[in-house]
């Protein structure tokens with residue numbers, strides 16, 4: 001049995017603890033905040049409670065499969081299927097409803113966009129063949145060496161998945177309408193990337209959405225860390241909240257423990273679940289190139305300091321209202337005149353649009369218990385530059401006003417006068433809580449930070465040190481982070497045995 005310290009109780013850390021404890025390892029979690037879950041949390045005020053971060057459950061099979069592998073009984077999560085999946089409101093007045101069922105979706109597209117239904121069927125057909133291979137190659141295995149990533153088979157697959165093009169351009173092969181191109185590429189925003197900059201390999205995202213559906217965890221995604229920590233505590237896993245890990249110990253090329261509250265604790269292995277770019281600060285400086293030439297702890301060569309590009313940030317509005325909108329779907333997107341121009345303003349020029357795109361989460365549509373009877377909770381997510389230095393106190397308020405006004409016109413009549421509670425969250429808050437560069441989703445999903453170019457579950461040639469989280473391969477989003485934690489645990493078990 002190994003003793004393993006987990007630094008950070010985000011979804012990656014909790015999942016790793018679940019899998020490790022299931023395999024009989026002794027696990028201790030250190031979490032800086034006063035609760036576990038990281039980005040997966042609730043905002044609460046009086047009778048109102050709504051998810052603070054994730055709301056959209058994708059890939060439910062992956063999520064449930066990992067939980068079962070970790071020893072949770074099947075059905076531990078009550079997942080509610082959203083059908084319609086979501087609704088996309090274009091400025092032209094057109095509305096695309098994403099629905100379950102290929103033929104039903106094609107008919108829905110055909111109704112709003114005559115002549116385009118067959119493009120959707122072609123997309124789904126092409127991706128049905130590619131998705132299982134893409135999942136096995138890019139989501140389920142690490143890339144310790146370049147040669148694994150650039151193997152002839154992988155290169156062929158990347159070419160078929162159009163990794164060399166952008167996601168928006170890749171779906172452009174299937175749809176003529178700019179609006180449909182937006183509808184099938186805006187999913188990169190879920191992980192903080194621009195559709196025109198995120199590689200085409202991420203076509204797996206809109207495909208997964210249409211093929212496996214959009215779901216919601218009953219009671220909110222914020223239930224997940226509660227379910228996980230309850231299970232961990234019942235197994236005797238120690239969870240120390242309010243405890244920041246200040247540094248990691250590396251001796252003779254091996255990570256042998258952590259320092260928290262000025263006290264050293266010894267472990268056989270350490271799994272880091274904080275924002276990856278911040279890990280360097282916890283490691284001895286002499287391990288890195290350019291440091292004073294002292295003994296390098298026997299780590300092979302020196303480690304390279306890396307610069308990372310953060311994902312986009314967001315302004316979030318959480319609201320409690322004294323009425324409901326029974327006709328409004330759970331997940332809705334409201335797009336501006338040109339999503340492409342709008343996002344170019346954000347991603348290329350770092351500016352906040354006068355009228356941006358935004359996403360609205362309306363959980364009462366599928367979960368009656370989400371708010372007091374007859375009332376509602378809503379969540380508006382507005383993608384913005386990650387820059388924590390902007391004057392968010394001034395900017396966020398007026399941006400929220402413009403978005404609420406627009407939402408009132410386009411989908412939530414009477415919204416403003418029904419507000420009983422409202423709270424804003426900005427990139428400055430995200431930065432204060434330790435999210436890298438004020439970005440909401442870890443490091444950006446760009447080609448230079450994908451696959452072998454992204455930090456790996458075993459990130460350095462240091463024995464006993466592993467990493468999992470949104471900024472580590474295979475990337476962000478709850479099920480994907482859980483999948484990354486699974487890989488990190490696999491690497492750990494391989495090395496420790």
Ligand SMILES: Cc1cc2nc3c(=O)[nH]c(=O)nc-3n(C[C@H](O)[C@H](O)[C@H](O)COP(=O)(O)OP(=O)(O)OC[C@H]3O[C@@H](n4cnc5c(N)ncnc54)[C@H](O)[C@@H]3O)c2cc1C
Pocket residue numbers: 007008009010011012013030031032033036037038039040052053054055056057058190243244245246273274275314316381434440441468469470471475476477478479481
């Ligand atoms: C607004 C928003 C909306 C999102 N929407 C979705 C969605 O709809 N669907 C979806 O699947 N995903 C969504 N995501 C992404 C998803 O939330 C993340 O990918 C995932 O939760 C990240 O998990 P993580 O393991 O990286 O941990 P994190 O959430 O980053 O947590 C890491 C934890 O480590 C702790 N920590 C860091 N350093 C230390 C230290 N030195 N000592 C002790 N503790 C430390 C932190 O306090 C934190 O609790 C969203 C995210 C945001 C912000």
